[in-house]
Amino acid sequence: MEGRRHLVFFALIALLFAAGFYARGALGLEFSRESIEQLVAGLGWKAGAVFVGMVTFRQFLGLPSAVVLSAGGLVFGAVTGALLGGIGIIASAIFGYTIARGAGRELLRRRLGARADDFQRRADAAGPFVAGAATAHPAGPMTAFHWGSGLASVPVVPFVVGVALAAPFRASLYSFFGSTLFEPGTPRFYTASLVLVAVTLLPLAHTGIRRHLLSAFRSGPPDDTAGHASAREV
Numbered sequence: 001m002e003g004r005r006h007l008v009f010f011a012l013i014a015l016l017f018a019a020g021f022y023a024r025g026a027l028g029l030e031f032s033r034e035s036i037e038q039l040v041a042g043l044g045w046k047a048g049a050v051f052v053g054m055v056t057f058r059q060f061l062g063l064p065s066a067v068v069l070s071a072g073g074l075v076f077g078a079v080t081g082a083l084l085g086g087i088g089i090i091a092s093a094i095f096g097y098t099i100a101r102g103a104g105r106e107l108l109r110r111r112l113g114a115r116a117d118d119f120q121r122r123a124d125a126a127g128p129f130v131a132g133a134a135t136a137h138p139a140g141p142m143t144a145f146h147w148g149s150g151l152a153s154v155p156v157v158p159f160v161v162g163v164a165l166a167a168p169f170r171a172s173l174y175s176f177f178g179s180t181l182f183e184p185g186t187p188r189f190y191t192a193s194l195v196l197v198a199v200t201l202l203p204l205a206h207t208g209i210r211r212h213l214l215s216a217f218r219s220g221p222p223d224d225t226a227g228h229a230s231a232r233e234v
Contacts, residue, residue, distance in 0.1 A: 040075045047075070048084055055088025056095060059143050065089070066138070069171055073178025081178060085171030089135065093146040093163040100150030128154060132162030136169045138200045173199060 040047045040054075051072055054061065058068050068088075072081035131149045134140035149159050177196050180189040 040071065048080075051076070051084050052088045052091065055085055056091040058088075058092070065142070065170070066174055069174035070178035070181070072171075073175030074181050076175075078172075078176045078179040081175035082168060082172040085175055086168035089142070089167035089171060090160075090164055092143070093131075093135065093167070094160065096143060096146040097150035097154075097156070097159060100147045101153065101156075102150075128158035128162040131159055132166040133203075135163050136166035137203060138170060138173050138196060140170075142170075 040051050043050050051068075054063070055065070055068050055072070058065060069081070069085045072085045075081065076084060128149075131142075131145045131154065134145040135142040146163070173196050177192040180186070180192045183189050
């Protein structure tokens with residue numbers, strides 16, 4: 001029964017990647033903001049829903065969040081792009097958490113062995129904070145921590161609350177930046193660029209934050225247990 005569950009887990013991940021790459025080919029999506037912009041801009045009233053779906057399943061489409069969220073700001077404007085992007089991030093987090101929690105917890109225990117209990121304690125104590133911080137930070141590997149939180153059985157309510165508070169922040173940064181890409185060289189463009197760089201670098205200058213983020217999952221990084229789907233997020 002346990003082996004069947006693991007087989008279902010890996011089969012589901014493989015199916016999601018296959019579906020993602022098929023959809024990417026069918027839609028003509030490339031690894032660029034321009035291709036996303038052209039696709040979404042031509043969809044009319046369906047554009048918002050398609051964009052949210054793109055953010056939700058971006059890891060299976062092979063698209064980094066920075067590219068997708070910036071394209072949202074360019075197409076929809078800073079405010080609407082941030083709103084849609086935030087919804088997509090939250091949906092993606094809940095999706096990954098649910099799959100990992102339902103199908104992957106025993107896999108984590110088998111792979112980590114005796115270290116699983118230590119990883120569980122660390123995740124229970126710091127999981128919601130770390131997942132929220134990774135979601136909010138523009139360069140945070142949020143997908144790894146979303147899936148890892150499900151594998152580690154981080155409580156669902158703190159996880160959802162943390163992600164829901166952090167997702168709009170990350171989406172807003174990239175959406176604001178994306179909305180200025182038609183205005184290179186303007187004060188608004190430089191402001192958006194400086195804000196994005198500052199928010200990316202300043203937290204990492206704090207020794208305590210660096211130590212906390214690096215040690216929270218030291219016993220077993222989520223991207224080592226959730227598979228390459230988690231490791232693709234940048």
